[in-house]
Amino acid sequence: MRFVRPLVLGVVAAGLVTAAALPASAATSTTFSLTSGSLSVTAPTTAALNNAASGTTTISGSLGSMSVNDARGGTAGWTVSAISTTFTGALVSPSVSTAVSYTGGAATTTGTVTVATGTATTLTATAASVMAGSAVSGNNTAAWTPTLNVTMPASAKADTYTGTVTTSIA
Numbered sequence: 001m002r003f004v005r006p007l008v009l010g011v012v013a014a015g016l017v018t019a020a021a022l023p024a025s026a027a028t029s030t031t032f033s034l035t036s037g038s039l040s041v042t043a044p045t046t047a048a049l050n051n052a053a054s055g056t057t058t059i060s061g062s063l064g065s066m067s068v069n070d071a072r073g074g075t076a077g078w079t080v081s082a083i084s085t086t087f088t089g090a091l092v093s094p095s096v097s098t099a100v101s102y103t104g105g106a107a108t109t110t111g112t113v114t115v116a117t118g119t120a121t122t123l124t125a126t127a128a129s130v131m132a133g134s135a136v137s138g139n140n141t142a143a144w145t146p147t148l149n150v151t152m153p154a155s156a157k158a159d160t161y162t163g164t165v166t167t168s169i170a
Contacts, residue, residue, distance in 0.1 A: 037071025037139070041080055041169040049148060054158040059150045063102075067143040068133065068169060070113070077113075080104075080131040082167045084123035087150050089159030097163065099151040100124075104131045104144050111140030118146065123165065130167075 049061030070078055087097040104118020114135040121128050133142055148165065 034073060036073050038069075039072055039078055039169055040069050041167055042067045042069070043167045047148075049150065054156070055154065057152055057154055059152065059161075060147060063146045063148050063165065065143055065145050066104075066131075066167065068131075068141060070111075070133065070136065070140045073138055075136055077132060077134040077136050078169055079129050079133075080167060080169050081127040082121075082123055082130045082165055083125055083127050084165045085125070085163045087152075087161040087163035089157060089161050091157050091159050095153060095156035095159065095161075097150045097161070098153055099149075100163065100165070101149045101151075102128075102130050102165070103147045103149070105146055107131065107142045107144040109133075109140060109142045112137040113140035113142060115142045115144075118144065120149070127168065 043066050044064035047061065047063045049059050052059050066080070068078060068080060082102050084100040084102075087100070088094045089096075100123045101120045102118070102123050103120045106117045107115035109115055112135070113133045115131060115133050118131050121130050130146065131142070131144065133140065150161070150163070152161075
């Protein structure tokens with residue numbers, strides 16, 4: 001039993017030396033801001049629709065891959081809108097399109113956002129909603145490949161037709 005007491009005293013003394021050797025500590029309060037980024041839409045600069053024989057009244061084709069990048073880090077939804085000029089030929093008395101419609105395809109998304117599959121939307125010179133993101137939380141992206149349908153009169157001349165579809169986001 002004599003050996004137990006010096007051993008216990010040695011362990012207690014070693015514990016006190018270790019506790020005394022610990023560095024002093026201090027708490028630092030820190031803050032930071034998480035700033036928002038931008039909201040953007042990307043569309044191809046050119047797209048060729050399918051060629052068709054004279055007398056075909058609806059010309060269709062893909063506009064290519066469209067995408068939205070929402071780096072605002074918030075909860076506000078977004079709406080992609082489009083406008084279209086009429087499609088005209090180069091002949092002396094050019095034929096013009098009578099209607100243009102945009103159908104958004106199924107969207108592939110990242111982050112937290114709900115994007116409904118686009119339906120056919122008639123495009124004019126006034127902006128029309130073609131895709132929308134809702135139930136947003138934080139940063140998100142969406143990508144889809146829309147189809148454009150251009151309706152031509154039955155009397156349209158054989159020619160190369162050109163028009164412009166402009167896409168915007170808010």
